[in-house]
Amino acid sequence: MKALIVDDDRTLADVIAFTFKREGFEVILAEDGEAAYRRFQDDNPDLIILDVNLPKEDGFKVCKRIREQSDIPIILLTVRSDEEDILGGFHLGADDYITKPFSPRQLIARVKAVLRRTKKKNPATVREWGNISLFLNRHELKIGDYPPIKLSGLELRMMDCLMINIGQIVTPEIIIDQVWGPNAGDMDMVRQLIHRLRVKIEKQFPNQISINNIPGLGYELKSIEDID
């Protein structure tokens, strides 16, 4: 999970960054609107914490520009007197706001709430690799000419995670982060979920793809079409 933190107050940005790191996030920092926008495009974060008062280009504009391109969760930071502005912020597509001063714990609570909420939104997309198609919006997996099967939410995210990293080993840490989010899930559940996916896949798509385990490292998705 990557968080982009945009604030020109270095001290505050560092406090937030530190808080996020402790919660297991990877942190990217930006000090002004332009930098924020560049970082958003280059580093592909999962979440943005955006101060409203920024040099060069104010937070609202940044929020709007980013929202035009992406559904990424955005949380605005503002001072209490800006309440009217806040409402404007929601118009521009921010997912939540928090007024300064705030405690790290508050911030994290908001972040989690927002992540929970936005996770449910469904940007209609299909992830494809060779003859494998994962319909993220319909929760369906299809391989070659076989009829598709339905996947549960967790199964879908697991499959997505494996497909994004196809051909590479995916560590349990990454899986847990992608499937359950920070601070939840454990190795036992990963095993269980991998098992359920394998059973489901092997039943419907015999010998098409396999989820391999590399002891001590993680799992790896292989398509039968791959040349070893």
Place this chain on the structure above:
Amino acid sequence: MKALIVDDDRTLADVIAFTFKREGFEVILAEDGEAAYRRFQDDNPDLIILDVNLPKEDGFKVCKRIREQSDIPIILLTVRSDEEDILGGFHLGADDYITKPFSPRQLIARVKAVLRRTKKKNPATVREWGNISLFLNRHELKIGDYPPIKLSGLELRMMDCLMINIGQIVTPEIIIDQVWGPNAGDMDMVRQLIHRLRVKIEKQFPNQISINNIPGLGYELKSIEDID
């Protein structure tokens, strides 16, 4: 594993040193910024515990100077009232901080967390020498055109250690430190692991490389391509 502890308070430094030694670290002490910097250059530690309040040159400056040259993990020691300073410390590249007073257990926990984090930042994926390739991320060893073999975690680290020092004799002490880390491993296990590696390698890559023993000194990896 060597830890450089920088603190002008001898009592505290001794407590920390004792804690680290218990955990199997080798400890180097320094009492001021200048000494710290010299020790950092001369003794090549794996980790630095750095008090912020130091005579001659304060901890932040030391931190900055060291960080300009190296990615070595640095943990700052500070008193609670310095919180703003701490944030400055993060600017300068410290990896974590801990406020006095703290318990030895806390300190060790932080140290381990930091070591875990920083180790991941440096994913050198393949170690190569001549026609020998060691795939660190896949736990695989490949020589010439033979198919690769899987290595266990210990075997991989042993092989890595030998390859880093290829052509030179590696002492058991170094092997133990590199493979098992501080506080674990003994000569018997080194022999055992060397044996297992030799069997595995000779079976798959006959007459390609050899692990030679130099009685009383250590082991040495030789490639058949090397001219003696």
Place this chain on the structure above:
DNA sequence: TCACATTGTCACACAATTGTCACACACATA
């Protein structure tokens, strides 16, 4: 409310890895 799917938890089997031990052998030294 019930039925059903999904998700989390637990227990157990099995395999790979790692640690421990015993012993053989080579070599040096007295």
Place this chain on the structure above:
DNA sequence: TATGTGTGTGACAATTGTGTGACAATGTGA
């Protein structure tokens, strides 16, 4: 020759990692 040290080798136990099934808890919709 006897003794001791360093090393190689095999057997085995302990530990850890992984796969699997059963079942409870939770959520969801009829």
